[in-house]
Amino acid sequence: MTLRLSTVILPVDRWHEGGRARWQRAEDLGFHTAYTYDHLSWRSFRDGPWFGALPTLTAAATATERLRLGTLVTSPNFRHPVTLAKELISLDDVSGGRVTLGIGAGGSGFDATALGQDAWTPRERADRFGEFVPLLDRLLTEDAVSQRGDFYSAEEARNIPGCVQRPRIPFAVAATGPRGLRLAARYGQAWVTTGDPKLYETGTPEQSVEALRGQVEKLGAACAGEGRDVADLDKILLTGFTPDRTRPLDSVGAFVDFAGRHRELGFTEIVVHWPIPDSDFAADQGVFEKIASEAPAQLG
Template sequence: MILPAARWREARQSWEMADELGFAHAWTFDHIAWRELAGQRWYSAMPTLAAAAQCTRRIRLGTLVASPNFRHPVPFAKEAVTVSDLADGRFVLGIGAGGSGIDAEVLGGAPWSPAERRDRFSEFVEVVDQLLRLPCSDYAGRFYSARNAWIDPDGGARARIPVVIAGSGPTGIRLAVRHGDGWLTNGVAARRGSVAPAVTPELASEQIGAVRRMCVEEGRDPATLKVFLLNVNRAQAPFSSAAAFADVAGRYAEVGVTDLIVPFPRNEPPYEGDLRVLEKVAADVLPMVAGD
């Protein structure tokens, strides 16, 4: 997970390094502004990923995660298809409900109630899924509409963009089971959107159990849904050493995580770290834990 917090002439090196070292995927946060970096340098996710698509060869690229806070499904689906083309099919669309932080009020409207945020999230996922599946769509919902929306320039000739849906509650889990290729968790936060979340193997195991039960309820084989975990724990950073990374990867794999995401080391907080550790992880640990 590479923060979009550096000018491209500097950021490009991080994306190229992640690709060259053999990591499976690289992501960036999709916010207008973010926590302690609000008011500091911060760039837009989709143009960043479009640029990353041009300087990488094999690594998958994704949003972590986009939300209805400031997105409308129609133009966003069009952007996703365009970035996927630039990445030659390596784009992964991560979607979440969004929090109650800066992004929730940036367009000038009143903050949504928890019930409205849940309902908007459900509709947003539903219409985005439809837009990505059909060359042209019409949709009339409570919050979002689409009319004669031509999204796919290839007329459905290419495979649908993979979708990863974040959410630890029943709504998010059900949406992932019904519409997603993967489900994502980053643990829990005391104040969503304003405080960094944290995760443990025990919490992840409990959440994954709920996902598997929902799969059974919805008639889906749990093995067909990938499990992504974003570990942004500040107290015990997974890149503190190669041994720490190996331990984290192993413990989460045991409880059912298929894809582990960790912050790319920065030379300043947040996620300050040593790039030499990243290189050692790639050389010594990644060959033992890397999957598909």
């Protein structure tokens, strides 16, 4: 099984002061996809520069030619399906059909209250996500959509000419719970996980692998329930949130060992964060680029 290597470039640099060069370097290094977070701010970066995901990806689309582009992840926390669909169709057009939408239910962080609302409970997030994804699917595949929902509605929303990619841009659905996994099985072209968050602080790499094995098995059950072969979905691991943290980026050998263990679980894509000094994603830039250049060939 071929294992793809992708990266996440956080939107923390001004475009003309390193931003453009970073996306272009990602293409030169041969990454399959370069994603960015779709947040209004994020954790330790909250009081520093942070730019919008979709404008950044649009700029990246004009600065690159082959690199796929995407979000990890977009959520209902501050998005509405109608406006999001219009922006995604535009981005897909500008990029020539190189966009993947990573999409999840959202969390309880800064985005959850930025529009002045109270943070939703996990159940409320799941309820909204369960309505958000099917409506977005329709908006990206139909010329005109009218639908009334409990949380999201559309009234003759027009999206002509639709996506360059047909029938629409691919969805990479981030989920670990039963409702989210069913959405991934029904609407996803890929599934995304960061591992088991309960293991981040005190777990071991071995426990993490077993937890991920369990998640893959649950995805398989969800696919079976939808009459779908789980092999039809790409399986994406966003690294940096397992007990290994950044250790896989210590050397080419360390990364090949890490990636190989997860490929055995069925993962088809490993995503690593582009190094940012003095942050949770600090790593040696030279080693990072060596991994990008040499690891794929060793993984086969």
